[in-house]
Amino acid sequence: MGYSEIKRKTAETEIQLSLSLYGSGKSQIATGCGFMDHMLTLFAKHGRFDLNVNCKGDTYVDDHHSVEDIGICLGMAFAEALGNGAGITRYGHIILPMDEALILSAVDISGRGYLDFDLQIPTEKVGTFDTELVEEFFIAFTRKSNITLHIKQMAGKNAHHIIEGAFKAVARSLNMALSIQDAYRDEIPSTKGVL
Structure with missing residues (x-):
């Protein structure tokens, strides 16, 4: 549990991805996209x-x-690395400030892919990056990882800060949800017995 490697090749992309939770x-x-490189680097760090x-x-x-295919691959890797989810906390949340931006992220590692995305990104681009792709990334990630994810903007006017805050907040809420509870190491955190 905890590690996955994904290789995916289509007519549009060729991706190699490895993830250790x-x-x-x-x-x-x-990634070939500088802004996405930055977001994924801070996602990993946080x-x-x-x-x-x-x-x-x-x-x-x-x-x-x-961007969409990286979201797909990251979601696939997350689901595979998670295994059956025994011992995890399952839920995580944070309200994260990024300068004037304030972002809420709440996650349930539920086995059900769902995204509630509520960011009001005020510009169409950050540099050359199309800001509409942030939602596309998280749609792909949640579908393939089978997690429930809520991302809400509570304040903010700077597109870069809003997006960066979202990636950091999601990463930190996932980290919280993945934390292992020693007392429940062999238990799946659901009355159904499966996530």
């Missing part, structure tokens, strides 16, 4: 995940396929 926050990220991502995508078109 219980790492130290080390990462090697090369979640204490060891994450390696190498993506070759059709960024000459735009970043959409790469």
Whole structure:
């Protein structure tokens, strides 16, 4: 439990990704999209995940396929590395400030993929990055990881700070939900007996 490697090749992207849920926050990220590299690096750091991502995508078109497919691969890796979820806390939440931005993230590692995404990103781009792709990334991630995730913006006007706050908040709430409770190490945190 705790580690996964994913390889995925389509006509639009070729991705190699490895994830350790219980790492130290080390990462090697090369997505072909500088802003996404930055977001995944801080995601790994704040979640204490060891994450390696190498993506070759059709960024000459735009970043959409790469960002969505990385979300798919990260979700797949998360689900595989989680295993049956025995011993985890299951729930995690944080209200995270990022300068003037304030972001709430709440997660349930539930076995049910659901995203409630409520960010009002005020610009269409940060640098060359299309800000609408943030939601596409988290849709793909939650569908493939089978987690319930709520991301809410409580304050903020700077697009970069809102997005960065969201990635940090999600990482920290996931870290909390994944923490192992020694007293319940062999128990699955559900009355159903499965997540």
